[in-house]
Amino acid sequence: MDSIHYPTPAPHHGAVEICVSWLSDLHRKGWRNASLSLFTDLIPEQDRDKFANLDEETIEATGINMNEWLLAEGDIQARGGMRRINDYLLGPTGPQLSPAQRDWMQQLGQRPLRVYDVTDVVQGQQMTLCDALDQDAAPMVVRERSGTQNLQPGALLGCRVVRAGDHFEMSGCAYLFAPLNAPQVLSRLREQNQALAQLLNGPRQLGLVVMREWIQQWFKPAQLPQLIDHYSGEPMAMITDHYLVNDESALALTLATQPNIEGNRQEGWSRLMDCTDGQVRALVHINPGKKANQLELFYRTQRYADEGRLWFDATVGASVTFVKRAVQSTQDAVAKAQKPSARATSRKGKAAATSAPTLDAVTMTQLMTEAIHRFYAKWADEPIPALDNKTPRQAITTAAGLERVKGLLRSYEVSDVAQARQQGRAPVSYDFLWQSLGLTR
Numbered sequence: 001m002d003s004i005h006y007p008t009p010a011p012h013h014g015a016v017e018i019c020v021s022w023l024s025d026l027h028r029k030g031w032r033n034a035s036l037s038l039f040t041d042l043i044p045e046q047d048r049d050k051f052a053n054l055d056e057e058t059i060e061a062t063g064i065n066m067n068e069w070l071l072a073e074g075d076i077q078a079r080g081g082m083r084r085i086n087d088y089l090l091g092p093t094g095p096q097l098s099p100a101q102r103d104w105m106q107q108l109g110q111r112p113l114r115v116y117d118v119t120d121v122v123q124g125q126q127m128t129l130c131d132a133l134d135q136d137a138a139p140m141v142v143r144e145r146s147g148t149q150n151l152q153p154g155a156l157l158g159c160r161v162v163r164a165g166d167h168f169e170m171s172g173c174a175y176l177f178a179p180l181n182a183p184q185v186l187s188r189l190r191e192q193n194q195a196l197a198q199l200l201n202g203p204r205q206l207g208l209v210v211m212r213e214w215i216q217q218w219f220k221p222a223q224l225p226q227l228i229d230h231y232s233g234e235p236m237a238m239i240t241d242h243y244l245v246n247d248e249s250a251l252a253l254t255l256a257t258q259p260n261i262e263g264n265r266q267e268g269w270s271r272l273m274d275c276t277d278g279q280v281r282a283l284v285h286i287n288p289g290k291k292a293n294q295l296e297l298f299y300r301t302q303r304y305a306d307e308g309r310l311w312f313d314a315t316v317g318a319s320v321t322f323v324k325r326a327v328q329s330t331q332d333a334v335a336k337a338q339k340p341s342a343r344a345t346s347r348k349g350k351a352a353a354t355s356a357p358t359l360d361a362v363t364m365t366q367l368m369t370e371a372i373h374r375f376y377a378k379w380a381d382e383p384i385p386a387l388d389n390k391t392p393r394q395a396i397t398t399a400a401g402l403e404r405v406k407g408l409l410r411s412y413e414v415s416d417v418a419q420a421r422q423q424g425r426a427p428v429s430y431d432f433l434w435q436s437l438g439l440t441r
Helices: 015-026 028-042 045-052 056-073 085-090 099-110 182-196 202-216 248-256 302-319 330-337 361-375 399-423 431-436
Strands: 075-078 081-084 114-122 126-131 140-143 156-159 161-164 167-170 175-177 237-245 261-264 268-274 280-288 294-299 320-329
Touching (some): 015 028, 015 056, 015 085, 028 056, 028 075, 028 202, 056 099, 056 202, 075 085, 081 085, 085 099, 099 161, 114 182, 126 399, 140 161, 156 182, 156 202, 175 202, 237 302, 248 261, 248 302, 280 302, 302 320, 361 399, 399 431
Parallel strands (some): 140 167
Antiparallel strands (some): 075 081, 114 126, 114 156, 126 140, 156 175, 161 167, 237 294, 237 320, 268 280, 280 294
């Protein structure tokens, strides 16, 4: 019979448990008060009933995170005064710890809780982290088994990184932010980081902000991000101007004489513009309405809509009559689209029939490949917020920037694999982006 081989415990194993047990046994009241004080600081009274109703796994994770923060940076009333818990544990009257355990606890007190962009994952083994608040910080390869099983590049993770021998490990706490929450959380953390940068206890205060942000995501629904039109840089909106057609012949003749108009009455027209990046984009889609004598003009920004109506009314004159304008935010549109009863929306903004035929997998893959190649045609030389508004070509000149660019590429690939699975098509290859920068995986 083959023997079962269990992993050898690390030399520091058990340090946290020993310290928590020591505090609970010898300083029960002080430890309980410290825990309660942190709990009330992190979770407002109006959210405590919601917290009590969270699933067992989330409540347990919160307890682990809170205990570690107290051991690393908390205070306790003991022996007649307030003491920093980490210093007290490592003092002459603290619990008995091995040299490796003492080193682990000392590092907990020295290494702050930070937020990281996950740029690479080897599931069940390790991950590569880049400090999300310090663009110049060197990337770190961190060994982690269980935490990398379902982790993907592109995630935002709060943790404390500790050296263990010749490598880095997570200390035990983990603050994984939901994808929809991550951009807003990171924006707020950057503001707080700047405000706290000059304070002596700034890292400690920032750690508390990370904890609050992580806990609050369980109580507040994720806000859909504001979508920005790629070319104009303006907030996107779904704006439809509705018209009645008074003279079909005059309408068709007028639009046929316009040099930047393509299309016809049956399929709709598009008013095109030549952009400075070499691409051709539509300013407005002029779609057939729900009835034969109706017309719908679809715009993707408020400015395009306002300028477009002036142009259209002046161009087609009395051949149409304006009826109304319907405005829908992109957040509402996405939320509606996520409901099972939502109707699909065509490329030109017109609601598609639910019985419309679906594309086969090969055609869908081809269309998505062409669309992605067009969308990322200038990617290597466009400023990207995630790269501190540097272009990928500029960012790869440093080790930190190179890893961040690779992380972005990996996150694109992971996202497309998930979408391809849902759409029943093959994933799109992003090799062309790697090659545009001369990068290897």
